[in-house]
Amino acid sequence: MTDEAYNFAYLDEQTKRMVRRAILKGVAVPGYQVPFASREMPMPYGWGTGGVQVSAACLTPEDIFKVIDQGADDTTNAVSIRKFFEKTAGVAVTEKTTAATIIQTRHRIPETPLTEGQILVYQVPIPEPLRFLEPRETETRKMHSLEEYGLMHVKLYEDIARHGEIATAYAYPVKVEGRYVMDPSPIPKFDNPRLVSAAIQLFGAGREQRIYAVPPYTQVVSLDFEDYPFDPSKAPHPCALCGAEDSYLDEVITDDAGGRMFVCSDTDYCTQRRAQQDGAAA
């Protein structure tokens, strides 16, 4: 039951309209960072205030909502955001990727391929891919508008010069639809190929007050050099719980003696696989 003290999904209707306008503009210009009047949310910056505002603007009473944090449904951030919308919007929630209509995520893309009609909402800490190379916002905006992206490759060059390979492992820069260079939020580069998706992908940065989007089936190319092509690497192990060879893994330290195990970071994917294996065994 919705707490009557709140408007549906916490934000007032005018604010949601404002956020939706920014989202529509973002979808119309894939990869372009649309400024929006980010509101104070009842959680600190860095805890997903941008993602929460985008989710609030997209939610309808019929939606089924899922939140993941580093792939997991049961971490603090995921649980508290899920509870937040259960309380303020009264929407149904789920942990199943396939059942959800809106998925808010921090730092992962679910392993199960998304389908048309689903919306994936990313929480973004720093939306500007050029920020650590060029500190001036006036200058980075100009670089985006004039498509001056040489500097992005300077970063990759530095990686190879220093480490012998492109050492950027997360927040790996991509070019969207041949135009804007975009920070895909700190997802591992393993997830980059799945940025080409049937779902709508929306990115919200609350503190930095930016929204951007990747519409379904948009071309998203990870930047690289011809002689050092993009490599979506992962730990060379199968999941210790479900045995999956194709999923992104978390390394878990199990004792003080150096014991460790690798498990799927996407908890729903792992659970589904184990349920299937149990069903097949029984």
Place this chain on the structure above:
Amino acid sequence: MTPLLRVENLTRSFGGRIGCADVSFDLYPGEVLGIVGESGSGKSTLLNCMAGHLAPDSGKVIFDTRADGPTDTLTMSEPERRMLSRTDWAFVHQNPRDGLRMRISAGGNVGERLMAVGARRYGTIRSRALDWLERVEISDDRIDDRPAAFSGGMQQRLQIARNLVTGPRLVFMDEPTGGLDVSVQARLLDLIRGLVRRMGLSAIVVTHDLAVVRLLADRLMVMKDGHVIESGLTDQVLDDPQAPYTQLLVSSVLQV
């Protein structure tokens, strides 16, 4: 012959103060023009107006572009002008910190302009960077060091390499030897002179050091209070100065 750069009545004032006023000249391919004058005489303002760093109040800066022939760079669109300043133009700052990225390795600094115009093979960029470091006498084992670890003279040489790697046709230099001791200055001047001659570059060198222009420049302009008060062949101006201020300037040089 078409001048590479033609400047017409370039004027820039800061409120009531004159930065530079009514400056006109032609620069031909392969020619090096020196601009001298005391501090505050408008040399740097003039240079920045020509290089597109400052917007002049009036006047024209007509550059002989590869594609369209002589074009007024002030009425160009910004992408075109920025493209020009990445390819056909180069700007060497007095302080290398203004012209280098201090947190990026020497190789990255040299490679930046190549990557900005579309180079996407690491091996090629790397070998071009090595080639240019060699030309400016920086040993190849320093390629992955950051400029912060370089001496002042090396930083300045690196800045020159970074600017010349795309084969520009016009180089703007603002006090390229400022702040360097005399022996380092001499080597740098030697290097610049060699590069300018070998690559057939045109250059505009702003300096207050008359020895520098005597070595580098074919022609000389003397500025005072924003106006050009004398111009001509370098030797002629320095050996037989006409304007009283130029006479003062020439006679003020310390003799060793």
